[in-house]
Amino acid sequence: MQPQSHRFKQNVSVALQDVQLQKALERVQEGFVDKRAAVVSTLPEFEQLREQGKAIRNHVLDNLDFYLQRFESQVQARGGQVHWAENAQQARDIVRDICKRVGAKMVIKGKSMISEEIALNDALEADGLDVVESDLGEYILQLAQEPPSHIIAPAIHKTKAQISELFYHAHQKLGYTRKLDTVPDLVNEAREVLRSRYLEADVGITGANFLVAETGSNIIVTNEGNGDLSCTLPRVHIVTASIDKVVPTLDDASALLRLLARSATGQEITSYTTFSSGPKRAGDPDGPDEYHVVLLDNGRTEMLAGAFRDMLRCIRCGACMNHCPVYGVIGGHSYGWVYPGPMGSVLTPNFLGLDEAGDLANACTMNGHCASVCPVKIPLPDLLREHRRRQFERKLQPRFARFALAAWATIVRRPRHYQPLMSMGIRILNRLGRGKGRFKSLPMLGAWTQTRDLPAPQTQTFQSLWKKQRGDER
Amino acid sequence: MSARERILNRVRAVTADKNGDDPARRIAEPPRLIRPDLGDDLVQRFGEKLTLGGGSLARVQDLQQAVVEIELFIRDAELALSLRAAPALKGLPWGDALEVSFGPSAGDDLVSVTPAFCAIAETGSVVLLSGEHSPTTLNFLPDVHIVVVESNQLVRHFEDAWIKLRESGEIPRTVNIITGPSKTADVEQTLQIGAHGPRKLHVIWIDR
């Protein structure tokens, strides 16, 4: 998709006014957050597992060349092929060439964020291929012609009524003429419609939750079984994955799987965890004749070399966005590209540049919730602060913001001036807000007060309260 | 220079000074990682976790009873007494009540019966391997998937399944770890069973 991250502020304004979206976002908090907390509380080893997960991922990054080559040789030993792509264009071309060579007409897809990152569907459709997403959420979005708004639950922003409308229009030509209003009916209709598509498809494209160097396997984790059908029924299976997905052994993969489902959906494990290694073997009654893995760099080797290396530990669980108060009110589409929430705010400027996506990092409130739930302990707020520092260094913020920041920095470094100034400001605001205790609007802060009130401050600064209390105690 | 070389060179440039574990060694002898404590009753744990994921379990004493249980389960599901089984199960005492055929599924079978490679107590999962006698399509296309497991196939953790797998030789094309029926929560986060794969997963446990 065309990045819309530079429109972040406008996107946010729209999202805040969107009643349907706000309702859907409430469900994210209720659903994912509570379920994760419940499942984590039943596993006493969880904190140790996080530490171990971090160590495994760091070890991989320290030895990435070794593990990538080992993975490649294992895939080849089992009759598969590995293709390397430095950027999105190369990755698209590799997939397009395979589809052309095998004379494909129809492609069925499992969920893959890399496929979104390289905008694969558009490229394949431009070649005249019939491309069908099989993950229910992705299928809904394909009908709606929208990008995902969450990495685990891509259609989380859609309501039942909207989905019903989409199905009604899309499935009429297939003989489904009833407007559906229950979840079971909607899921069933999608099941029926998609079933024949799996059987028709020439090529199945899936992502990879992990790539295992030990065995040359790709792992996909699903509840629907859609990815598994997509990689079993068509005669060609293509895996699109980024180079950071590799892990050393089956044991390491298991250690990370223990973290993944719990962090993502609050399940101990999903219904299906599937390891594919090469094409079908001699004598196998089913499975694909060809197996390809496309390994994508697209800026990751640059991240490996710099301040954002820790971000490459990410296992794409989505916990950081589920727990982010900013994501919780602006939703995934506001971020304007493929990856939303805290992880997206770190990744997107790396992939698209600070000019396009710098604002994403500026929306963070530094509450640190994301880092405290991240299963591989990525210091997300620190990485977001690094983006801010670079913007300041490169003078990317608006002149006024830079001036205000510089002025604030000057004052704050001089406590003798800062403290009296703060208490004066607070007293003034307190007096102005007296009675209501909050401001409905404030000069120059219109954008802020448009969707919320500013609480009027107490009469004293934290510092003077602190001093007083300490004084009282002594 | 190829894309492969350029990517690997960039990686090498920033991973040149390595310390910590030797990667080749890690693959040859995977270090023991943290394994969650499971308690003592592994069979009970397996059953609990399987049910938690939406699957069901029936315990029987021998193969004869297993076939009876299969028939009962199909009757309960109000389906025709016809099924597609993995060729590996040709030796079961099938009898005449059930119409049984063997081989992969082309999408029109309502019930499948397959063996398992092992069962994992930690998560209540069954592990199925693809091969000449166990087609993968049987695990996903039918509406009802019945898996026959013998009690001596139970292992504690994932890692124990991998030990078994490494001992058995070559990793097959597909390893399926299955924990419950197909489900989705993609419509308004409402859990719905039977998204694309089986609507029911039933494990028949033969105590040996």
Ligand code: SF4
């Ligand atoms: S940054 Fe951490 S919490 Fe966020 S998706 Fe990645 S692994 Fe999950």
